[in-house]
Amino acid sequence: MKNIIVFSLPGNEELAKVIALKLKAEVGKSIIRQFPDGESYIRIQSDMKDKSVLLVCTLDRPDEKLLPLYFLSKTAKSLGAKHISLIAPYLAYMRQDKVFNQGEGITSLYFGQLISTFIDKLITIDPHLHRRTKLSEIYNIPTKVEHAANHISNWIKKNVSNPVLVGPDIESAQWVSEVAKNANAPFIVLEKIRRGDNDVEVSIPNVEQFKNHTPVLVDDIISTARTMIETVEHLNAAAMKKSVCIGVHPIFAGDAYQNLLNAGVEKIISCNTIVHESNAIDISDLLNDF
Ligand code: R5P
Numbered sequence: 001m002k003n004i005i006v007f008s009l010p011g012n013e014e015l016a017k018v019i020a021l022k023l024k025a026e027v028g029k030s031i032i033r034q035f036p037d038g039e040s041y042i043r044i045q046s047d048m049k050d051k052s053v054l055l056v057c058t059l060d061r062p063d064e065k066l067l068p069l070y071f072l073s074k075t076a077k078s079l080g081a082k083h084i085s086l087i088a089p090y091l092a093y094m095r096q097d098k099v100f101n102q103g104e105g106i107t108s109l110y111f112g113q114l115i116s117t118f119i120d121k122l123i124t125i126d127p128h129l130h131r132r133t134k135l136s137e138i139y140n141i142p143t144k145v146e147h148a149a150n151h152i153s154n155w156i157k158k159n160v161s162n163p164v165l166v167g168p169d170i171e172s173a174q175w176v177s178e179v180a181k182n183a184n185a186p187f188i189v190l191e192k193i194r195r196g197d198n199d200v201e202v203s204i205p206n207v208e209q210f211k212n213h214t215p216v217l218v219d220d221i222i223s224t225a226r227t228m229i230e231t232v233e234h235l236n237a238a239a240m241k242k243s244v245c246i247g248v249h250p251i252f253a254g255d256a257y258q259n260l261l262n263a264g265v266e267k268i269i270s271c272n273t274i275v276h277e278s279n280a281i282d283i284s285d286l287l288n289d290f
Pocket residue numbers: 095168169171172197200219220221222223224225226227228
């Protein structure tokens with residue numbers, strides 16, 4: 001891709017800088033702010049004629065980010081940009097992938113369709129693909145999915161001796177098995193029932209044979225952290241060593257981070273798909289390849 005210019009949406013400056021440096025691309029200048037009444041103001045100060053634009057915007061807390069992203073993309077096109085890619089290390093709304101209760105909509109699909117109207121290509125990391133197996137089922141634009149598994153395995157190999165990987169639910173089996181393989185570690189996958197946002201039940205693991213191992217919990221998303229907390233409580237009750245918790249996408253809603261720390265863990269680690277104090281695994285190199 002030639003003539004690349006990289007813009008960061010607020011909060012993504014660090015990642016945008018790293019990507020621009022790696023691609024030897026220009027960093028776009030813009031003003032993105034809110035008017036006193038809460039409406040978004042966007043002004044692009046760089047030349048956009050015939051540019052391939054990379055918008056860096058991770059999509060946790062997506063509702064407040066969507067409109068500035070839309071305005072920036074539309075403004076760039078109006079100023080002559082020829083192609084707009086969105087680099088969203090975390091992709092929102094992927095979990096609402098079916099009608100769970102009468103009257104709901106499939107918002108992962110609506111969100112995908114909406115993004116596809118103003119973005120030409122999407123690059124993301126480990127989107128929550130469960131009942132849908134490919135992003136092309138919900139996005140109408142070319143998409144590229146990268147995986148953090150190798151980076152997580154490398155971190156485990158360097159930092160944890162004698163690990164046993166624990167996936168808290170069937171959905172996590174895909175990445176836990178991959179991480180375990182690369183880290184040369186055994187793994188177990190538990191079963192989870194979610195009854196509500198904060199109401200999660202995780203099956204009691206059979207861990208007798210792993211008493212000398214350090215449990216390493218790996219999940220794609222940590223949001224309320226209830227999934228991790230339930231799992232940690234079972235492992236602590238089984239007198240296992242203290243757990244290391246690893247999330248690809250550290251959303252940590254409300255007090256979730258503190259609550260997980262309070263559950264009695266050894267460490268909480270995450271990939272920097274979302275900026276958070278738990279970030280310890282740098283995945284920015286996954287986003288440099290166009
Ligand atoms: C869902 O199936 C995901 O893989 C995660 O397990 C889930 O999003 C974690 O959510 P929470 O932290 O709210 O329990």
